[in-house]
Amino acid sequence: MPEAEVIPLHGPSRRGVTSTAPAGAGGADNNGRVRPPARPSIVEHPPARVKSDSWLPDLSELLGFFRRRLTGEYEVDEFGFDAELTETVIYPPLRIIADKWFRVETSGLDNLPASGGALVVANHSGTLPWDAVMTCLAVHDGHPAERHLRMLAADLVFQLPGLGSLARKSGQTLACHPDAERLLASGELVGVWPEGFKGIGKPFADRYKLQRFGRGGFVSAALRSGVPIVPCSIVGAEEIYPKLADIKPLARLLGMPYFPVTPFFPWFGPLGAIPLPTKWHIEFSEPIDTTEFGEQAAEDPMLVFNLTDQVRERIQHTLYRGLARRRSVFRG
C-alpha cells in the first residue's frame, strides 16, 4: 500500500512548467489567435475548434437538426445521453459563460486518457453545481478526442422535473455503483464529486477545505473496473456564491439540502443567483493507477480508505498550490 504522497506546496511554478508550451510562445497559434506570452503551459479555454468563418450555423445544417429533432431521428444511449442535443443546444450557451464570465483555464488535460475509462474525481463547491458543468465543458472542448465527461449526480437531481431529464440528456446519471461501473466498463470518462452536498453546500469560511469523501464508493468502483483515477482540482468555483448562512427550516420545507444566504441571495431575488465572475482554473493531476492492486482490491476496505485519502490529499494539495499561485480571486 503506497503512503499518501506529499506534494510540495510551492511546486514547479506556473512559469516554470514549459514542457508543453510551443516554442514560439507569445506568437500566433495555428488559428491566427495571438497568444499572450505569459502562462505558456495553460491551455486557453476554447482551444482550436473554430470551424468556419462565421459563428452562425449553416442554415441547412440547422434545418437538418430541426428535422431530426422533430422526427425523432437521433440516438440516445441507455443512460439517456443525447450527444447531438448536448453539443448543439446545451454547450454553446455554457461556452459563453465559461469563456466570458468565469474565464476558465484548464491544465493537465493530457492526464485524461484518449480512449477507455477513467474516473475523474474533483472538489465540489459553489452552492449550485457550476463546477461540474464547467468541468464537463472543459473536458469536451479541451480534450483532443472531444470526450464527454459522464457525471454522477445525486438522486435529488433526478427527482426535480426538468432538471432530471436535462441531466440525463447531457450525459449524467445517478451516483450509484451499478451505473458508475457500467459507464466505466463501457470505456467512458466518468466524473464524480465525492464531497456531495457537504461540499457544494459548505459555508464560505470553509472554502477550499475538502470535506469527507463520502464512503469511498468511487474508489471501489474504479478498482473493480480497473480504471485510473484522475484527481481534478477546481480553483475559483468556491467563491461564486459566498454562502454566509443556511436557513435550515426553509430548506427542510422546500425539500432542499440547504437554503443558502449569500450577500446577494435571497435579498435580490433571482438576480442574487448570478454567480460572481471569479477566475477559474481547472487542473487535472496525474492519474492514479488502480490495476496494480488487482481485482480483489475493492473487497479490502482498508485499501479503499487509504486510496480515498490519497486522492483527497492530492486534490487538497493541488488546490493549495493553485491558491498560492493565484493573485486575485477575480483576475486570476
Next chain:
Amino acid sequence: MASNVVLVTGVGGHLGGRLVARLANNPNIERVIGVDTVAPTMRLLERMGRAEFVRADIRNPLIAKVISNADVDTVVHASCTAHPAGPGRRTAIKEMNVIGTMQLLAACQRAPKVRKLVVKSTAAVYGASSRAPAVFTEDSKLVPSSSSGYSKDAVEVEGYVRGFSRRRPDVDVTVVRLTNLIGPSVDTVLTRYFSLPITPSVFGSDARMQFLHADDALTVLEQATLTKNPGVFNVGGDGVLTLSQAIRRARRFEVPVPRSVMPVAGRVFSGAPLVDFSTDQLQLLNFGRVVDTTRLKQDFGYTPKYSTREAFDDYVNGRALRPVVGTSWLSGLERRLGSGAPAT
C-alpha cells in the same frame, strides 16, 4: 431432453395464444394443452391446430388433475397479466396473477413428471424511480413501483417461483422478464397511449423506454420451452428511445401535463377511458426503465431481431397511425436548400 407434453396457461392472451399455435406446429412435441378461463377467439382456435384447449381456472385445484392426468412435463406460465389494457378490475387481476400462480406451482410440485417450468414475468419487477440505477441487470434489487400494482404482483409471483425451485431442484425453472411489448397487434396501455393523437406526458420528464417486439417475445418463450436454459433473463430490444422521441417518431403531438393530471389527461385526450394509467405506468412514463440483456444474448443464446427503435417503428407502421404532426415540409425545405435530406 425434448419436451413432450406442454401445458400453457393464459392462452386467451396475445402471447400465450400465439405460443400454443407455434408449439402445436412443432412435430417434436407430443401434446400441447392450452389453459385459460376464457375461450380463445375463433381465429386463434383455428391457428392452434392440434393443440387442445382446456377451459380451467388455475386458481382452482382442478389444474393439478389436468397436469397429472395428461403427464405434463413442461409448464409454461404465461397468464400473468403484466400490462393490462384498459381499466382492469384490480382485485380480479391480482387474484389471477398471485393466487393462480400459487395454485399452479402447488400442482407442479405434486406432479413428479414436471421437469420444466417457464414463467413469463415482467421487467416491471425492477420498478422505476429517481433512485433506481439507469440499467437493471438480473441481479438488481426488485423494488415494485407501487404497493398494489402489477409490478407488486410480479415480484410476489417471482417470489413463489423461487420458492418452488428451492423445493423442486430437479425442475429447470426459466423466468423471462419482458420489457414493454410492442408490435402491430399488441394491445396494451402503452400501445393505446402512443396511438392517442394528442399524447400527454409527465411535465419535466423524459423517460427512457425500452420495447420488445411481440415476435421476439414469442421466440424467447418458445426457445425457453424447447431448450434447457434455467435462470432469470431480461428480455428487451437493443437501444433506447426517450418518451418524447417515441412520440415524435409516431408523429403524435406531445402535451406535457403535471403528473397528477396524467390519468385525467389520458381520458380526456382519448375521449373514453381507454387509457388507464396505474401508478406503475405513471412511474414508468416518468422515470423509464432499461434492462441489460447481456445474459439473454450470452447464456440464453438469443438476440432480439428488433431493436427498440425498429420494434416501435414496426408498431407505428403496422398500426398505420396517421401522422398528426407533419414534417414533410421540413425535409422539402431542406432539399430546396440543397442539403441531402432523406425523403420522408
